[in-house]
Amino acid sequence: MSTIQCSIVSAEKEIFSESVSMVVATGSMGELGITPGHSQLLTGIKPGPVKIVKENGEEEVFFLSGGFIEVQPDVVTLLSDVAIRAEDIDEEQAEKAREAAEKIKSSKNPIIISGGGVFYSDAMEELSQFAIKHNIPVTQTVMGYSTMKRDHSHYAGQIGGLGGKNTNTLAKETDLAIAVGTKLADFTTGSWANFENENFKLVSINVSRYDANKHLAQAVVGDAKVSLTELSQALGDWKVGEDWNKKSQIELKSWNEHIDKESAPTNQEVPSYVQAIGAIYRNSDPTDIAVTAAGGLVGEVIQVWRPRELNTHETEWGFSCMGYEISGALGIKMANPDKEVISFVGDGSYLLNNTDIYSSVITKNKLIIIVCDNGGFAVINRLQLFKGGKEYNNLLKSSNTPGLVDVDFAKHAESMGAKSEHVTSLSDLEAAFKRAKASDVTYVISIKTHAYKWVEGSSFWDSPTLEIPTTKENEEALKLYKEGKDKQRQGV
Secondary structure: OOOEEEEEEOOOOEEEEEEEEEEEEEEOOEEEEEOOOOOOEEEEEOOEEEEEEEOOOOEEEEEEOOEEEEEOOOEEEEEOOOEEEHHHHHHHHHHHHHHHHHHHHOOOOEEEEEOOHHHHOOOHHHHHHHHHHHOOOEEEOOOOOOOOOOOOOOEEEEOOOOOOHHHHHHHHHOOEEEEEOOOOOHHHHOOOOOOOOOOOEEEEEEOOHHHHHHHHOEEEEOOHHHHHHHHHHHHOOOOOOHHHHHHHHHHHHHHHHHHHHHOOOOOOOOOOHHHHHHHHHHOOOOOOEEEEOOOOHHHHHHHHOOOOOOOOEEEOOOOOOOOHHHHHHHHHHHHOOOOOEEEEEEHHHHHHOOOHHHHHHHOOOOOEEEEEEOOEOHHHHHHHHHOOOOOOOOEHHHOOOOOOOOOOHHHHHHHOOOEEEEEOOHHHHHHHHHHHHHOOOOEEEEEEOOOOOOOOOOOOOOOOOOOOOOOHHHHHHHHHHHHHHHHOOOOO
16 A cells, blocks of 8 residues: 655644545535545645544544645644644543532523534534524524524524624623634633623633633633533533523624614615625525625625525635625635525725636536625724714725726626626615526626615724823723723733
8 A cells, every 4th residue: 555654743842653545625616535546735724623644554633723634745744833633632521520510500690602613613513503402592693604504493693793672782792702713812801891891801722722722711722522512521410590591582683683774775975884784685595695895895795694504604704804795705615506696895905906707607607696886994983983083085085086987896896707786775776686696607796885784793802092182082981991901801
């Protein structure tokens, strides 16, 4: 049997070096099976298991916190900050799970925060069973959105800076959060001002030791799929009283009714983001995948696009990269050729990067692209106003640049081979979307949207504020900022 030398190296040491017949890992573009003679390759690898098939046919599994894989003619090398043998995880993880279980058992109203690591680990079923067995509401981060369906008995929705009032109400009251596969970034935690309970504690499950130990957490270092099972076993038959999840469902129902009202059809001359998104959502299929990235659309899409099926929402929010929306949608379509992929993109992001419309046409990977044109960078304009400033150079109408013209996005998309149309009302948008669904080629629909109407926020965000106020607006912004700062969790 032909073999290839395999080395697995962590930040601390080399933990494996042998001749093997196969290496199976999940790369940034999907699952990789490396055998002798594989073409040379250098790519990122996602957190999760790596399977090694040895020369004698025996298999061994390692869990890596991400990193890189390099394939050379005679050797394959995996580099990761954390790399642990599965057999070592079992013992260590069981002990950590027992410690975490004791902390959870002392709580009265815990929540789960489901992050992107649940997707990486394919732990959606384990998440569901854990929530049901222990009767704990499940909130989701931006990256973990659609790890649970909207009709699940313990689904609570989106948490944090882009979350709903319902989940952020739970966050303010909870005495313990079980974070699963999330780095607990600023927007998830409301800059650590969301958790107001003085007895609040944190249990964090993460394959990365660094992320698991952040924020004074009781750390469980491990894969989400494995760790949720271990933790559930450690908890045994323990469960939360019925009132807490009932409260979660009442809060969710109230918020959903609010969003349904906000996104309902309207005759107003220029619709808001949520109204445009609502028109698409009402006419979409449960398996359709919504894609978004930067700006104000991310939060608005999340509020409306409540997942009817798992893994039907994708966003690039780690760096909030403008221009990801169309390119990302193309990659998602290539990975899901039988599903409809709908990209929501603002005019700013469209102008930054749109060339993959052409790529989608020539490769016959049909996309539906909804261009929400609010006349500039409205979310930055919103932040300027929220911080007590005045509009300046973000919307076209407040720009100092002379000779500005409206872009005809429909004609531009048509020039790249896509079908396209510009619509002026929500009813026309719904009709156009139905035509887009029936199309066998990429379809672009543009619509003017309101630059000042947004879903109300319910979470603090620690962003710069003028601390020497010169106007009444400055004073009010500074007051709100200080109130948020006073609620921030200390020592994290």
